[in-house]
Amino acid sequence: MTKNTLFTPLSLGEDLELSNRIVMAPMTRSMASEQLVPTEAMAEYYGRRADTGLIIAEATIISPMAQGYPNTPGLYSQAQIEGWQKVTDRVHQNGGKIFAQIWHCGRVSHPFYLNGDKPMAPSAVALQGRVPRSNDLQYGMPREMTEAEILEVIQQFSQAAANARKAGFDGVELHGANGYLLDQFLHWETNQRTDGWGGTPEKMARFLFEVIDAVKQQIDHVGVRLSPVGHQHLSLNEADLAISDYVLQRLNRCDLTYVHTGSHDDTPFDHIQGTVTQYIRRLYKGRVIACGGYSVNTGRDALAGGIADLIAIGRPLIANPDYVEKVRQNKPLAPYDSSMLDTLDQ
């Protein structure tokens, strides 16, 4: 069998042929308008990166209550759909493919973003720390979601997926990683419910699987991003393994487009016997996108070794809009610097 390289094409379905295996990782830029509508500068920014096999656009909120950061785009108003249509058109005109990453921050938010309301979460467990870019606000106690609210949020994910299809996206990725709402249901620390949505791995995973079912009715291609070791906005708890084992095995029955690692792959963990992508690969039999700290060489090795089917690249793609061309021609890459986040000029 020939080994895959970064430039081996991949078919994700009849209508979705990727020209290479380099994926642009989703990266929040906080550059949407005050109405949380994608702008012309965002269309240009994504359009410049359309030679990646697939772009996963920055996390996009499914309702006003889903917000946790300034100027993050949404997918719940007509103006947002029209704004995203300009982005997807530009990417398609330039030969690329693009998924929306749909997102609810849950407890990783503050009344400041929610019209004075408390953030919602599976349980009333506060995140400690300071809200970024907020003039020193501290995270506070969220309120436990009622069952009616859980069902409403499932409906909002479904509507956001329908809106993504209207806006011309090729698919959606559920943001089930990094300690945001979907992930909060999947960890003992943040899900202390004793009703039908918590208490056992099956019940804790129910929210994720109901969202997947609802979203799949709206759009053909659905991927899921997961960070089973809880690397952000959550503490690492080895007991969470029972939940992620269950989730990954059950995902085999969901006919997803892929599962995407939402943590850093440079650190192996004893309790999962390797890196997060290796762990996902062991239990999940569909396509896997590796992510987190990959260089051109380690990405190439991961593909050749069959550890993943695609490699998502984050920060190097901010520093190098022409990343794909540079890699193809073996040219040096510009180093990433966080000051590059200040504008979308690159």
Ligand SMILES: Cc1cc2nc3c(=O)[nH]c(=O)nc-3n(C[C@H](O)[C@H](O)[C@H](O)COP(=O)(O)O)c2cc1C
């Ligand atoms: C500025 C910035 C914003 C990010 N925003 C998101 C996001 O919106 N959704 C998400 O799932 N991950 C987000 N991430 C994580 C990246 O998708 C990726 O997992 C991480 O940068 C590791 O990949 P890298 O080492 O290639 O940069 C963000 C990372 C950065 C640096």
